[in-house]
Amino acid sequence: MLSLVRLFISGIIVGSVHGHTYDDVLNLRTTLLTSYNADILPLDDQSGSLNINLSMVLFAMPDVDPVRGAITMGIMVTQEWYDERLTWTPSDHNDTTSISIKSEDVWTPPLTVSNPVKFTLLDTSWMQVMIMADGKISYTVGGIVDFSCAFYMKFWPFDKQSCSLDLFPYGYPASKVTFAVPGTVVDTSIYSENGEWFLDENSFEYEINSIFGMTRIVYSFKMSRISSFYLLTVILPINGIGALTCLVFLLPSESGERVGYSITIMLSLAVFLTVTAENLPKNGEPIPVIFLYIIFNLIVCISALLLVILNLKIYFRTEKDPMRMFYKSIVRFTRRRWFPNKTQDEPRGRGGSASKMKSEMIFVSHSKASGAMQVEDIADEIKTEDNAEDTTEDIEWKDVSEAIDKILFYAMVILTYIPSLIILIYASAASDYATES
Structure with missing residues (x-):
């Protein structure tokens, strides 16, 4: 993936160079780098401040590791500024309006990740710097960066995270180098989606503040876990x-x-x-x-x-x-018919319900023995017989x-x-x- 980034950056630079002779470009390069020192801030007035415009392109987020608290992203950052020491008149050099020079030969901002998993400097000596006749410089750097994020895992696996990628010019105070973000905050037009995390591509925001006295730009974004x-x-x-x-x-x-x-x-x-x-x-x-x-x-x-x-x-x-009444109550509770079946309670023959038939039989037997019995006595006798049946119910420990x-x-x-x-x-x-x- 890093090779693709390098190829993409090289393509941008080479495609921007206008067709001129080798001698034209060589003479221009010699003229520009004469008495030029890449270690000095390219300002005629060294008490001033150099403003750098940043535009970032996100093309992948291959790994999100909450256990380590780290996110891996593939990014490209284009930096643009004006170098007052690298200007020329195109007519003096066969109408050459632009030239590319290795980054080690000219001053470039040491762009660094301020919340890295390990120290990361977005700069290599082989990269090319595109220089225009008016001194405008365009320098594209990029690669795979690992940066830290404080994951809030309370709602895992339905969690949603807010993270940020922080960049700053290592070694240059805010009084010397400042950042600005013109146009789109982050370009996600070539972003390849992550299989586990949904990145809200419209959530990118930026904030410019300071860290250790140096200007820092904070790119914040939101993402949610795909919990399926x-x-x-x-x-x-x-x-x-x-x-x-x-x-x-x-x-x-x-x-x-x-x-x-x-x-x-x-x-x-x-x-x-x-x-x-x-x-x-x-x-x-x-x-x-x-x-x-x-x-x-x-x-x-x-x-x-x-x-x-x-x-x-x-x-x-x-x-x-011995079995206590409590255990017997549990058994009776589970055996109780909460929704009785009316068809089973209906008598199979004429004469009403089973209790009514039982009452009539008791009434007849008592009538033959003693003549007539009061209805209250019959009811008491029925109740006594029912209680006797309950007390003699056979309940085992099983x-x-x-x-x-x-x-x-x-x-x-x-x-x-x-x-x-x-x-x-x-x-x-x-x-x-x-x-x-």
């Missing part, structure tokens, strides 16, 4: 594991696989936690919401494992262990364990999915450029 890959490889599998956590309460206790099943699910969530940590920077603030999401599912899984073990202890109790499993299954479904949906919706909806710093 992480939705398919992280979010959906974790949701599937959450569903498996609920299903542990449907496994028969006699199978002997409940505890091993729960431990396997717990280890799977721990693996996802490790994989996610590898994609995040190692800083404590802020804690990514996805971490809370995975840890919450891990806590639910551990809770399910503990409940399964305790419930197995209840399942294997013997009849010698019934209690199965009832607890049924309650825990529905509770885990609610506990797993409702908070998970809330966390994911919050992470995707709350992420905004305004929250990053």
Whole structure:
């Protein structure tokens, strides 16, 4: 990629040179560089300031690494200024209006990245400087630069980032060299998109300030992560594991696989936690919401494992262990018909409901024995018989364990999915450029 940049820059320079004889250009070069020193600021009045216009072209962003806090970009920066020592009259040199000279032979600004991963100077000795007759100089530099960015990872993988590339003239104070950005801030017409990050090409802005007493230009931009890959490889599998956590309460206790099943699910969530940590920077603030999401599912899984073990202890109790009314109430609660089927409550023959038939039979039997019985006495006797049936209901410890499993299954479904949906919706909806710093 760096070779393409060099070829592009060379093409710009060569294409701008007008056709003149070799001697014309050689004589002009000799004239210009006589008594010229590339180490001195090209101003007749050395107390003045040199203004440099910058225009940047972005052609690639091949790598974005939040773990290192670094962004790799391919850029070209064209610098234009007026060199008062490199001017001539075209008629004196066979109407030669421009000439290109190696950058090491003339003064060029040492453009440097002020937020680099490693020190980067956008200048090499082989590059050419295009010089016009009126002293206007155009110098295009470029390459692949690595610069740092403070990533705000709270809403990973739905995060949006605001980053900046900072440039300054190394070694020249603001009183000697200043920057300006005429026209478009950054040209993105040849930009090649990154597969993981969406770059908002219209978000480029610039600010000119100072750093260590030198003029600095800050190119800020915005980008958002394309989260579809992480939705398919992280979010959906974790949701599937959450569903498996609920299903542990449907496994028969006699199978002997409940505890091993729960431990396997717990280890799977721990693996996802490790994989996610590898994609995040190692800083404590802020804690990514996805971490809370995975840890919450891990806590639910551990809770399910503990409940399964305790419930197995209840399942294997013997009849010698006394059963409290609380356990019986749990069984009756799960056996209760919350939405009764009316067709089953209807009598199969004539004469009304089953309770009515029962009342009539009791009334007839008592009528034969004692003549007539009051309706209140009949109702009391029916109630007494119903209570007797309830007290003689046969409830075992296995019934209690199965009832607890049924309650825990529905509770885990609610506990797993409702908070998970809330966390994911919050992470995707709350992420905004305004929250990053």
